[in-house]
Amino acid sequence: MTFTLTLSGADLLLLLPEMLLTVWLCVVLTMDFAMPRLPKDRLAYLSVAGLAGVLANLVWFDLAGIGGTLFAHMFVVDRLAVFFKIFIVGTTILVILASVDYVRRFRFFKGEYYFLVLMSALGMMFMASANDLLSVFITLEFSTFGFYVLVAYLRDDVASNEAGLKFFILGVFAAGLLAYGISLVYGETGKLVFSDIASPSATPGLVIGFLLIFAALGFKIGAVPFHSWIPDTYHGAPTPVTAFLSIAPKGAAFAILIRMFFVSLAAFKPAWVLLLVGASILSMTYGNIVAIAQRNIKRLLAYSGIAQIGNILIGLAAGTKMGGDAILFYLLTYLFANLGAFAIVIAVGNLIRSDEIEDYNGLNRRSPFLAFAMLVFLLSLAGVPPLAGFIGKLYIFLAAIDEGLYTLIAVGLINIVISMYYYLVVVKKMYINEPTDPSPLTISPPMKVVVYAGLAGTLFLGIYPQPAINWVVAATLMFSNLAGPAAAAPTLVLPIGG
């Protein structure tokens, strides 16, 4: 076998966003150790500047329709990959801005924090482009390494150490499942690239292999029954890391799930619809019911996150192009609402050093802006019109109706009612209860930027969703041949806006 390495200029262009970010994270790390007296806030803004450059590059890819595959189809750049990369880079920018205040509290390794966040973002960008089971494994591990360290960043805090340990052990276990599943699938088909695996028959090895891969990705997105690490890890991790962990890896994992189910397993749709419906119903119901009992806002958002993942799985269960569109749109709404809610938790946590829901009593008296923003984010997560979450849920339910998944929709609607309860309990505490300490709270400029971005995104996607819908519809065009009655009318036309 001869080995040749050929990389033309056009090939390198496809890697440009990743190369830019690699160079930039080296610059950030070098600045950290070469200039020890540089204020660490500057590193945050330096990171954001680099990410903005990467974002501009990705937007250019999206507008110019640049795409292709590299390394024998291991790495693919298409509209879907570019969508998820923009999603991940956007999340990372907002998370870094939301971290600036929090990082001042760290005693050690303030500069490395930004480096690790950038490194995880780089890994997730590769995940969005993974088109082959081997690159899935490598990129998934690459993106998780940074998180293992970030979750346990508060070295003196027992909860953070415990969170890191739990996340590490279960993460390694999931990696084992993934590797085992990949070996079975490879043994059965002799292929690794998603589009080649499409096997004519379901042999036992293939079924077990794909179930194991699904289990490993289920750990990553935190779907029931693979959710056990979520509450403790979210609770113990530094809050900006929790915010990052609750959004960006979910998006990257869904990029892989969409490719796996819609490309490799398209022929076996009747078999996996049941699996996904089950995981979706369990995640929604478990997440929402257990969230009611939570007294800590981070745990509440952790369980609400499990329920939101259940909602997104509805789109995957629909298994149509419209289902894919709905997943992408829902992730956008989830990004703004969830990151916004976590930004408020970070801001309040920095000021009063507490994440207990009791301490949100009378937040409206102390800071009307924070209370109002939290209200908007929680209502969007619950799915109240005219906010983004409403359109997201509508879109995903419409995709499921087209496929006749009525049980799933019924359970989803009941769950919206349950979720309304615990979101509104927080709202009630903020607006009706009396504060124990009425001193006013003020937030820093970078935090304000994040909250405004969250508000803008939540309101814009809710009131005028057409541009975003056009974008997600274009991102999943390659799935337009998927079977299903929805193929004839793949776009959602809304009575409002466009």
Next chain:
Amino acid sequence: MTGSEPLLDYLGRYFSIVLFIGIALAFGVVTLLISYLVQPKYPEAEKLSPYECGSEPFSDARMPFPVRYYIFAMLFVIFDIEVIFLYPWAVVFDKIGLVGLVEMLVFIGLFLMAYVYAWKKGALEWD
């Protein structure tokens, strides 16, 4: 591979592996068992002590010791792996040409940066 293949036939293809596992297990168990049964047994104090196998243990191995050992071991492993990657690269160097050279320079450059990082952060100092 066809879909109509019966499950037993399908699993039957793995029979040789199962057989091999069985033989491997049996070999280990039987060897130990036979040597245990036929060996002469004259236990005495000198015979039970570690002979030419290191010194007598003087305390429990589970005690706190400086984490620096790990840092040095980790740095060593990383650079060890760098060298391992250099071997296959050197073997196919004439086939991959300039691109391969640039790739390896980038790779070594990243390692160099990590080395300078560890150095500047004081990971190589033993105080």
